[in-house]
Amino acid sequence: MLTPVATTGSVGVYDSGVGGLSVLRALKAKLPGESFTYVADCGHAPYGDRSAAFVKSRAQDIAEFLIRGGAKALVIACNTASVVAVRSLRERYTLPIVAMEPAIKPATQLSRSKIVLVLATSNTIRSPAVARLCSTYGTDTRVILQACPGLADQVERGRFHDAVTQQLLASYLRHGLDAGADTIVLGCTHYAFLFDAIAKVAGKAVTIVEPSEAIASQLSRVLSASAAMPHDTAATTAFYTSGPPRELAAFLEFIGEPAAQVHALPASGC
Numbered sequence: 416m417l418t419p420v421a422t423t424g425s426v427g428v429y430d431s432g433v434g435g436l437s438v439l440r441a442l443k444a445k446l447p448g449e450s451f452t453y454v455a456d457c458g459h460a461p462y463g464d465r466s467a468a469f470v471k472s473r474a475q476d477i478a479e480f481l482i483r484g485g486a487k488a489l490v491i492a493c494n495t496a497s498v499v500a501v502r503s504l505r506e507r508y509t510l511p512i513v514a515m516e517p518a519i520k521p522a523t524q525l526s527r528s529k530i531v532l533v534l535a536t537s538n539t540i541r542s543p544a545v546a547r548l549c550s551t552y553g554t555d556t557r558v559i560l561q562a563c564p565g566l567a568d569q570v571e572r573g574r575f576h577d578a579v580t581q582q583l584l585a586s587y588l589r590h591g592l593d594a595g596a597d598t599i600v601l602g603c604t605h606y607a608f609l610f611d612a613i614a615k616v617a618g619k620a621v622t623i624v625e626p627s628e629a630i631a632s633q634l635s636r637v638l639s640a641s642a643a644m645p646h647d648t649a650a651t652t653a654f655y656t657s658g659p660p661r662e663l664a665a666f667l668e669f670i671g672e673p674a675a676q677v678h679a680l681p682a683s684g685c
């Protein structure tokens with residue numbers, strides 16, 4: 416059954432953890448007048464190898480929390496949650512929902528070597544959504560799909576450049592680069608924080624496609640179409656986490672987000 420929602424309030428943004436903060440940064444830059452409520456499901460991250468039932472149930476609980484708080488739109492700033500759960504959320508709620516999927520279409524258009532490397536979680540790599548993208552846009556391009564277990568955990572810990580991250584990147588990039596990929600798709604929002612580390616391994620000749628600006632443009636279009644814009648004069652951003660709030664606060668400080676208060680995600684219903 417579709418649940419009607421109010422069209423005022425903030426934009427709810429969520430991810431399994433800190434990865435979606437890369438998307439939030441682009442959303443705030445594109446829509447400075449909007450207020451945002453960000454939920455990091457750090458207590459349950461990573462989602463990459465979780466069951467579909469678990470990811471869907473978290474999506475449902477977090478969407479419910481955001482909507483009860485007055486969200487006028489949702490951004491699923493997580494490829495894994497999007498490919499697994501967006502359909503069930505859209506069946507249940509009437510508010511606009513912006514979701515993500517690996518940017519295979521633009522990458523195949525950008526690639527000159529016609530070999531594209533997609534980095535994502537195991538759940539995203541084996542999803543029907545990615546199979547559909549490959550069969551639609553991979554007709555004249557070889558799309559190499561690389562699952563990257565362990566990489567999102569490194570980002571959760573703020574380890575963007577340590578030896579383990581470098582080893583993981585070297586092994587996950589090797590096959591695609593050796594095969595001649597000239598375009599890399601960051602198909603997990605956590606990997607945006609590894610942009611520089613990935614660029615260092617891949618070299619200058621390789622283009623890295625990071626989709627957060629495209630998602631911000633999509634949200635802007637969706638809000639305009641739903642007549643839910645313009646909004647606040649005093650825009651705010653609230654942060655909630657299912658993990659320890661001090662850890663998310665430390666991460667926000669680490670990435671240079673303005674000092675923010677972080678709240679514990681209420682356990683009831685989440």
Ligand code: DGL
Pocket residue numbers: 430431432434435460461462463464492493494495496536539567602603604605
């Ligand atoms: N940030 C998430 C994504 O975009 C997933 C990371 C994880 O929880 O495994 O897919």
